[in-house]
Amino acid sequence: MNIEFKPIGFVRVDVEDVPRHWRRSELEGTLVINEEYAEGLADVEPGQRIVVIFNFHESPEFSSKLLRQTPPHSDVPTGVFSICSPVRPNPVGMSVLEVLKIEGATVRVRRLDMLDGTPILDIKPHIEVRDDSLD
Amino acid sequence: MNIEFKPIGFVRVDVEDVPRHWRRSELEGTLVINEEYAEGLADVEPGQRIVVIFNFHESPEFSSKLLRQTPPHSDVPTGVFSICSPVRPNPVGMSVLEVLKIEGATVRVRRLDMLDGTPILDIKPHIEVRDDSLD
Numbered sequence: 049m050n051i052e053f054k055p056i057g058f059v060r061v062d063v064e065d066v067p068r069h070w071r072r073s074e075l076e077g078t079l080v081i082n083e084e085y086a087e088g089l090a091d092v093e094p095g096q097r098i099v100v101i102f103n104f105h106e107s108p109e110f111s112s113k114l115l116r117q118t119p120p121h122s123d124v125p126t127g128v129f130s131i132c133s134p135v136r137p138n139p140v141g142m143s144v145l146e147v148l149k150i151e152g153a154t155v156r157v158r159r160l161d162m163l164d165g166t167p168i169l170d171i172k173p174h175i176e177v178r179d180d181s182l183d
Numbered sequence: 184m185n186i187e188f189k190p191i192g193f194v195r196v197d198v199e200d201v202p203r204h205w206r207r208s209e210l211e212g213t214l215v216i217n218e219e220y221a222e223g224l225a226d227v228e229p230g231q232r233i234v235v236i237f238n239f240h241e242s243p244e245f246s247s248k249l250l251r252q253t254p255p256h257s258d259v260p261t262g263v264f265s266i267c268s269p270v271r272p273n274p275v276g277m278s279v280l281e282v283l284k285i286e287g288a289t290v291r292v293r294r295l296d297m298l299d300g301t302p303i304l305d306i307k308p309h310i311e312v313r314d315d316s317l318d
Contacts, residue, residue, distance in 0.1 A: 051188045051238045053273040085272055087250040090262035101275055103186045115222040127225035129306040137220055138188040138304045140236055144312055169273045171264040175206060177279055
């Protein structure tokens with residue numbers, strides 16, 4: 049059973065050395081969304097946070113040896129579903145970015161941790177768990 | 184350009200009437216992960232929140248008429264990238280669930296908003312934006 053997605057656009061960023069995680073990034077860049085989806089961006093506004101779902105397009109193929117990996121900030125091999133490694137059973141990534149500006153179908157963002165050319169699969173509103181009655 | 188993923192497992196839940204959003208859900212169910220990935224769950228623990236990326240497998244095909252949709256709790260047509268509708272350019276969903284128990288390759292969870300049989304694409308740690316220096 050295969051599930052097929054098509055990019056709705058691509059990340060454009062000027063540098064090659066991209067921070068490893070959006071939480072520790074101040075890097076700015078642009079989400080260039082296909083014109084056909086521009087209307088879907090109508091309610092995205094500067095100052096908002098958005099969730100961007102994307103494809104780790106440069107990740108090597110996954111193998112069972114990678115079910116535990118040692119993250120750069122640790123020396124303990126850790127289960128892949130508890131870490132943010134780009135090498136995963138499905139190379140799907142998620143970042144929370146800060147919207148700076150919208151122009152047509154392009155979204156200027158801060159906190160990038162994606163490489164130039166990264167295929168974007170979806171943009172979603174960022175929902176704070178802490179708003180919830182759970183907390 | 185197509186991007187292909189394979190399910191790492193499926194959602195099992197006993198009811199058909201599933202809450203619309205994890206934020207307003209207390210529903211319990213099970214993530215049945217394929218045995219081959221069990222080791223990747225080694226550091227997932229009860230009490231944690233996890234991000235589950237999944238396929239909206241029952242969504243109708245997307246069309247340009249759906250670039251703005253009126254959510255159930257609103258009467259204002261809103262751009263698809265600012266709402267949580269399951270009908271999106273790529274039918275990819277994201278929920279933040281609460282882990283109750285792990286047994287082998289199954290994860291018992293609360294806050295489900297996914298239908299029985301939903302294909303799971305990834306599990307990630309939940310990172311609070313509010314931990315960040317931004318706030």
